Amino acid sequence: MGGDFGPPETVPGVLAALDAHPELTVTLVGDSDAVQAELSRHDVIGRSVSIAPSEGKVEDDEHPIAALRRKPNSSIATAMRLVQLGDADMVVSMGSTGATMATAVMALGLLEGLERPCIGGNFLGVAPNTTVVDLGSNVDCRPSLLLNFAALGVAFSRRRLGIENPRVALLSVGEESSKGNRQVQESHTLFRESHLNFVGNVEGMDFFTGKADVIVCDGFIGNILIKFAEGLGSALVPYLHHRLSAVLPGEQVQQIGEALWTTMNLPRTMGGPLFGVNGLVMIGHGSSTATGVAGAINTGLLCHRLELVEGFRQELAELHRAVVRET
Amino acid sequence: MGGDFGPPETVPGVLAALDAHPELTVTLVGDSDAVQAELSRHDVIGRSVSIAPSEGKVEDDEHPIAALRRKPNSSIATAMRLVQLGDADMVVSMGSTGATMATAVMALGLLEGLERPCIGGNFLGVAPNTTVVDLGSNVDCRPSLLLNFAALGVAFSRRRLGIENPRVALLSVGEESSKGNRQVQESHTLFRESHLNFVGNVEGMDFFTGKADVIVCDGFIGNILIKFAEGLGSALVPYLHHRLSAVLPGEQVQQIGEALWTTMNLPRTMGGPLFGVNGLVMIGHGSSTATGVAGAINTGLLCHRLELVEGFRQELAELHRAVVRET
Numbered sequence: 001m002g003g004d005f006g007p008p009e010t011v012p013g014v015l016a017a018l019d020a021h022p023e024l025t026v027t028l029v030g031d032s033d034a035v036q037a038e039l040s041r042h043d044v045i046g047r048s049v050s051i052a053p054s055e056g057k058v059e060d061d062e063h064p065i066a067a068l069r070r071k072p073n074s075s076i077a078t079a080m081r082l083v084q085l086g087d088a089d090m091v092v093s094m095g096s097t098g099a100t101m102a103t104a105v106m107a108l109g110l111l112e113g114l115e116r117p118c119i120g121g122n123f124l125g126v127a128p129n130t131t132v133v134d135l136g137s138n139v140d141c142r143p144s145l146l147l148n149f150a151a152l153g154v155a156f157s158r159r160r161l162g163i164e165n166p167r168v169a170l171l172s173v174g175e176e177s178s179k180g181n182r183q184v185q186e187s188h189t190l191f192r193e194s195h196l197n198f199v200g201n202v203e204g205m206d207f208f209t210g211k212a213d214v215i216v217c218d219g220f221i222g223n224i225l226i227k228f229a230e231g232l233g234s235a236l237v238p239y240l241h242h243r244l245s246a247v248l249p250g251e252q253v254q255q256i257g258e259a260l261w262t263t264m265n266l267p268r269t270m271g272g273p274l275f276g277v278n279g280l281v282m283i284g285h286g287s288s289t290a291t292g293v294a295g296a297i298n299t300g301l302l303c304h305r306l307e308l309v310e311g312f313r314q315e316l317a318e319l320h321r322a323v324v325r326e327t
Numbered sequence: 328m329g330g331d332f333g334p335p336e337t338v339p340g341v342l343a344a345l346d347a348h349p350e351l352t353v354t355l356v357g358d359s360d361a362v363q364a365e366l367s368r369h370d371v372i373g374r375s376v377s378i379a380p381s382e383g384k385v386e387d388d389e390h391p392i393a394a395l396r397r398k399p400n401s402s403i404a405t406a407m408r409l410v411q412l413g414d415a416d417m418v419v420s421m422g423s424t425g426a427t428m429a430t431a432v433m434a435l436g437l438l439e440g441l442e443r444p445c446i447g448g449n450f451l452g453v454a455p456n457t458t459v460v461d462l463g464s465n466v467d468c469r470p471s472l473l474l475n476f477a478a479l480g481v482a483f484s485r486r487r488l489g490i491e492n493p494r495v496a497l498l499s500v501g502e503e504s505s506k507g508n509r510q511v512q513e514s515h516t517l518f519r520e521s522h523l524n525f526v527g528n529v530e531g532m533d534f535f536t537g538k539a540d541v542i543v544c545d546g547f548i549g550n551i552l553i554k555f556a557e558g559l560g561s562a563l564v565p566y567l568h569h570r571l572s573a574v575l576p577g578e579q580v581q582q583i584g585e586a587l588w589t590t591m592n593l594p595r596t597m598g599g600p601l602f603g604v605n606g607l608v609m610i611g612h613g614s615s616t617a618t619g620v621a622g623a624i625n626t627g628l629l630c631h632r633l634e635l636v637e638g639f640r641q642e643l644a645e646l647h648r649a650v651v652r653e654t
Contacts, residue, residue: 125566126559126562126563127562136500139500139507139508139509140509171551172547172551173463173546173547180466180547181466181467181545182466182467184547203550203554204553204555204556204558205555207558208558208559209558218508219500220507220511220548221547221548221551224498224500224530224531224552225531227530227531228552228555228556229531229555229559231531231532231533231534231536232534232535232556232559234532234535235453235454236453236587239452239587240567240583240587243586247575247579248575252574256567256570256571259570260566260567263566
């Protein structure tokens, strides 16, 4: 039901993912009539797709916790219950990120030692090996929370991107440990004393310089950065169009513009896993079309195969063992 | 003396600015031998350029205040004194931003009602009418300081960009007043009660959507954003090169790459005025070549003609009058 478009995009997205992955079985959670109406527009005979009916959905402008109390059988709550009961291996949602996170925490629980989940990953096609945490759920983070997020980022970098010993850095306004706001200065000490492969502070340009594999920041900044990149991508397409349309055929200009837009908007076409809950939950972009829905499912299948959640669990356990050893 | 290259770039930059602006008179402040050596490589007969000797320079990795105490006749201190004594109308520096700001505050003083200066301006060619404050000098800002910065941004937007009644917004992670970190939530109330044309919170994509003319954020975030854009520009040039070189002649690819880089790096070619001190001080990018030096001087001449400092003074006075009226 989620996302800006609901079944008219999520259903075709699911069917595309089923085409690409015959081993996949999908349960569509939502309002039966709406989902059935969309399914009836496609040929679904013999395909592994079924409907789990739910009641209502959590809207973007609702307070997640309050909405979940009011709508205990909303689509996101019903979907999460399938994973909680072992009837599904992952949830894929294009709906309210806040509601998805809150439901995931309530239904699946947090990994041991963690206070809050976060969102992370590589979000720029021109920086494909740079993992960033937190990309936008937690503002005003204490240093110990950032350290836990760093461990989750390390697990992602290792399992998903194949980087054996990821270098971890704090995002700041200068490399020296004295640079940065109070949060970063306090975190710097904690990170330096941890078992992480901490390489110090990096700056805004270092998403692209390869100085670190995992860049850690507050979700306030992470969210601003991901939306800034998204907006910049949207602004650069007409800019390039203007410069290129005099010298290249329209179709080529179009292709170059689309490729640029995609590289600035990886989460729109790939989705990303929620970090830190006891189960696999994929967050898709709210404005995803069918391509984005299929992309989020694809990424989810990969994360499942890589046992990403187990990686998160191990990395957090290692972090907390190391902290106990030191104290 | 400042910047990554010193006289070999600053001197040719000055000469280029003199060519473009015959009314200009320039005093080169620095080590006489080094400046003279560079001048001797050019034809300077009859040109309005002289040398004011100084002793030493403040390096980027020095603590500004401590360095200024150790080197009271450094190039930046000597240059600032020329403005302080009325012997020059503005200082243009490619050197340590911290040192330039600290010297400006000490020698020229802050505008009335202000606790700290800041850096602001429009920094992206694809968002030419969006003014951002603070771009990077003040971390951990209290709401009242952000409000003062907002007034400075309004003055810049009005005088420099010609926007009559600039709409002011706070940078956050959602439009609702409840969204954001504590700093933004507290600032929101203060901004709403002020006389500014406050339009609420905006998000990271709104640098490009025209929802606000002046976007206000902490210097920690501003600095990260400006460097992020810079790094992204540098990463997009080879990305585009790769995609375009198969279909366009090398020279055109080069031109498009350079234009894109410039649009992501306005401060490198234009410099920007320091906001909030009692005199005109232009901050150039440390890596400026002669073009960047000439650009910063050009921008400075424009700011001088527009009486930007007087605009800052008036806007701050108006802000404080309004606050007094309300309390």
